[in-house]
Amino acid sequence: MLEFFSNKLDTLHCHQTSMLQELKIAREEIGKVQEMLAASQENKQEMTEEDEIFETKGTAAQQQTPNCNDSEKPLEGANARLEGLKESLSQREKEITELLETEKTPMPPVPAPPCSVLLPAVIHKAHAVCGAVAESRDYLDRLIEDNQAALAAAREKLENLNNEEEVSTDRSDTSESRLSFLHETVKDFEVHKIALDCIKSGESPVMNDCEALDLEDILGQGTDGVKSIGQQLLLLQDQLKQEKEEKRKIVENYTLERTLRKKYYNMVEDMKGKIRVFCRLRPMNRNEAGQGGTAFVEKIDDYSVSVETPRGLREFQFDKVFGAEASQDEVFQDTSRLIQSVIDGYNVCIFAYGQTGSGKTFTMVGDKDQRNPGIMPRSFNAIFDITRENSSKFEFKVSAYMLELYNDRLQDLFISQAAEAQAQTQPSSQTRRVEIKRTRKGVVFAQGAETKEASSAQELYALFQQACANRHIAATKMNVESSRSHLIVVIMVESRNLTNGSISTGKLSLVDLAGSERAAKTGAKDHQLKEANSINKSLSALGDVISALSADLPHVPYRNSKLTQVMQDSLGGNAKTLMIVNISPSESNLDETLTSLIYATRVKAITNNAQRNVESKEIAQLKEVIMKLKSGLTVDDGDV
Known part of the structure; x- marks a missing residue:
């Protein structure tokens, strides 16, 4: 309002300035005419005052313009000039009056x-x-x-x-x-x-x-x-x-x-062979929200998470951070690149880590009705999508075995608990024992585990459902379906190049670790307490391995637990490894969350030496001959 009024005043000032300039010019013209009249008064005393003025103007004009005989022309020019000035002044007055009337600002008398x-x-x-x-x-x-x-x-x-x-x-x-x-x-x-x-x-x-x-x-x-x-x-x-x-x-x-x-720093570290670590923050559950709990963990950006502790705010850096609003598809999009490495012949491991109830099984497996499938079912589809796209150049064979580590004992999930118990009661039957072995190249495999082939993602998922049905789960105060064992799903992809006959073998290890827990929080008793102690013992051994590898110690205690033996090629070995640390935002889980984040930070410092498992056509044929000879089969000359 003030600026608008000031602009209008500036316009009035401009009009007043123009009017004053016109008045000044008029006064100068009138002064010149008066000078002419004073000069002519001396020579024309007999004439009347009005005649003297006009005659004086004529005389002055004749003196200045001797070639002009009409004495009235200079006087007419002066009068015309005066009339023009008067008209100009009148026009200026009209413009100012119109401007004032338009703005409805009457000119005050004073x-x-x-x-x-x-x-x-x-x-x-x-x-x-x-x-x-x-x-x-x-x-x-x-x-x-x-x-x-x-x-x-x-x-x-x-x-x-x-x-x-x-x-x-x-x-x-x-x-x-x-x-x-x-x-x-x-x-x-x-x-x-x-x-x-x-x-x-x-x-x-x-x-x-x-x-x-x-x-x-x-x-x-x-x-x-x-x-x-x-x-x-x-x-x-x-x-x-x-x-x-x-x-x-x-x-x-x-x-x-x-x-x-x-982002670029993580890419460089990944190229060096560093283990990639993702962090996933689950939302507050109903119990935590009902008890009035507050979230003390916050996602800062895609690579940072902060935790409010009694000693102040702590910040942790990871390769990727997923907030509570992140979907299952978003989590898998950043892990799907590793599936291609499996097809190319690399050893890949993806495992979830965190306390009980932090969302590990949901991240790896998904919900019960599979409306939000996790990394494992999505990996099955991705493997067969890639093999289907490259079927004209390669011949693929996909097989899998699935184990659980329960009470520090490896069990084959393709064999039901009832069948295994029945086999143990029969004295004549031989119990199949699963043992962890390593190849000369350092690749870990389970000797004695039943391996089944799959020709499609649906068939592989059916095998997975069969294995999950045999897994040990129980309800605790912190989780309705708490995993009482470590789930290990191993998928082997053998690809034969149709052009040169070379064979590459990739292994994908998907591990859903059981969560660390406290008996006071979970309410575990008797048998569940024994399970919890076994879980905590194996996770403690895993923590010792992580600490030794991150500190670059000469001795790494892999043999302290079956879990660390299974993951020997994934931590400090020859695998491309991804760890997903799952954390709870609740203030009641502060200690467990900090422990998980500290372990995850140490894992991020571990370097693996990933190597591709490729064999030439001749070596593959010789291995087939050796296998036939060990089995007692005859060998044809064409096989050599």
């Missing part, structure tokens, strides 16, 4: 000082800005303090100068100018003090016309001073908006650069 009109509007606008914007309010307080300090200093200088003048009898021009300058300076600061106080309180000062005119003179000619204050406030508001926008852009750029830096 114009009030512009300062008295604009000052309340400026104060109201400035007070509103300071009330809405905290930065402007702080800036106004600083202006008031600076003005008070400057006013006090100016008054002190003026008082000192007055005292010096009283002592000294001679007053020079310099002292007079200094005294006048200090008076004006004090007056300026006093007016500024009044203006700033009014802006802060929002009330307009009460003054008479003389005071208003004095204030107007101090602030500048017309309304320039008042307008300048309003313009400064508007500029300050615009600058504040620009600074906020620049700050927002800087924060966005910083966040983007920080994310890219972490």
Whole structure:
């Protein structure tokens, strides 16, 4: 509103300036005509006053233009000029009148000082800005303090100068100018003090016309001073908006650069063979939300997570962080690249780690009705999708065995518990014992486990369901379906190159670890307590292996547990390994969450030496011959 009114006043000033210029030109023309009349009066005394004027103009014109015989032409030119000036002035008056009528601002008979009109509007606008914007309010307080300090200093200088003048009898021009300058300076600061106080309180000062005119003179000619204050406030508001926008852009750029830096760093570490570690934060469950628990874990960005601890905020860095809103598909998208490595002949391991009830089984397996399948079912589909795409160049064979480590004993999940118990009761039957072995290349395999082939993703998933049905699960206080064993699913993909006959063998190990638990929280008793102790013992051995590998110790205690023996080629071996640490956001699980994050950070420092398992056509044929000879079969000459 103030800026609009100021623009209209500027328009009026422009019209007034133009009118004054026209008046000045008219006065100059009239002065020239009067000079002509005075010169001709001496020669034309007998003529009447009016005749003398016209005759004098004719004589002067004849003297200047001797070739012109008509004495009336100069007089007519002057009159025409005067008439033109009058018409111009009349037109200017009409324009100003029309402008005033359009703006519905009648011209007062006695114009009030512009300062008295604009000052309340400026104060109201400035007070509103300071009330809405905290930065402007702080800036106004600083202006008031600076003005008070400057006013006090100016008054002190003026008082000192007055005292010096009283002592000294001679007053020079310099002292007079200094005294006048200090008076004006004090007056300026006093007016500024009044203006700033009014802006802060929002009330307009009460003054008479003389005071208003004095204030107007101090602030500048017309309304320039008042307008300048309003313009400064508007500029300050615009600058504040620009600074906020620049700050927002800087924060966005910083966040983007920080994310890219972490991403490229993780890519370099992955190329070096570092184990990749993902972190997944599950949402609050009903029990935690019902008890009024608060989330103390927060995802900072795609690569960082922070935890509020009694000692302060701690931040952990990982290759990828998934928040509570992340879907199963998003988690698998970042792990699907490893499936291609299996087809290419690499040893790959993906395992989930975390306390009980943190969502490991949901991440690896999915929900019960498979509306949100986990990494394992999705990996089955991905394997056969890739083999189908490359069926014209390669011949594939997919097989699998599935185990569980229950009470520190490996059990084949393709054999039901009832069948195994029945076999143990029969004295004549031989119990199949599963043992962990390693090849010369360091690849771990389960000797004695039943291996079954699958020709499609549906067939492989059916085998997986059969294995899950034989797995040990139980209900605890922290989890309705708590895994009481470590699930180990191994899928082997053998591909034969149809062009050169070479054979590559890839192994995908999918491990759903049982969660660490405390008996006080889970309420485990008797048999469940024994299971919990076995789980914690194996996880403790896994922690020792992780600590030794991250510290680069010469001895790594793989033999302390069956679990560490199974994962020997995945931790510090020749596999491409991905660990997904699952954590709870609840404050009641703070200790377990911190332990999981610390272990995951140590795993991130472990380096594997992934190698491709490829054999030439000749070596593959020789191995087939050796296998036939060991089995007692005859060998044809064509096989050699």
